[in-house]
Amino acid sequence: PRNPGRGIPKSIDVVVGVGTRSQALLDGAREAGFADSALHHFDNAQQAGEFLKNAIREGDLVLIKASRGVGLDKAVAMLEGA
Numbered sequence: 001p002r003n004p005g006r007g008i009p010k011s012i013d014v015v016v017g018v019g020t021r022s023q024a025l026l027d028g029a030r031e032a033g034f035a036d037s038a039l040h041h042f043d044n045a046q047q048a049g050e051f052l053k054n055a056i057r058e059g060d061l062v063l064i065k066a067s068r069g070v071g072l073d074k075a076v077a078m079l080e081g082a
Contacts, residue, residue: 003028014055017041018048019070049075 005028008015015038017026026039042048052075056062062079064072 003031005029005034006032008032008034013038013060015039016048016052018045018072018075019043022070045071045073045075046078048072049078052079 003024005015005025008025008029010033015026015029015034017023017040022041026041029039030036040048040051042051052062056079064076
């Protein structure tokens with residue numbers, strides 16, 4: 001089966017997965033050459049949002065690709081209020 005993480009552009013510095021179904025994304029990114037230090041997994045959107053608030057800096061490009069099923073709209077709202 002196709003592994004979605006293999007298609008992440010190499011210009012991306014940090015890959016964040018949220019929830020149990022995101023592990024395939026992180027595994028594919030690892031297989032495509034991303035370092036383990038660039039891959040981060042969180043159980044929920046709250047944890048991901050807290051991490052991102054502290055990890056990203058002005059001028060960083062952030063791509064958030066997800067369904068609302070894991071609640072990443074909450075992480076986006078946290079970033080907008082940061």
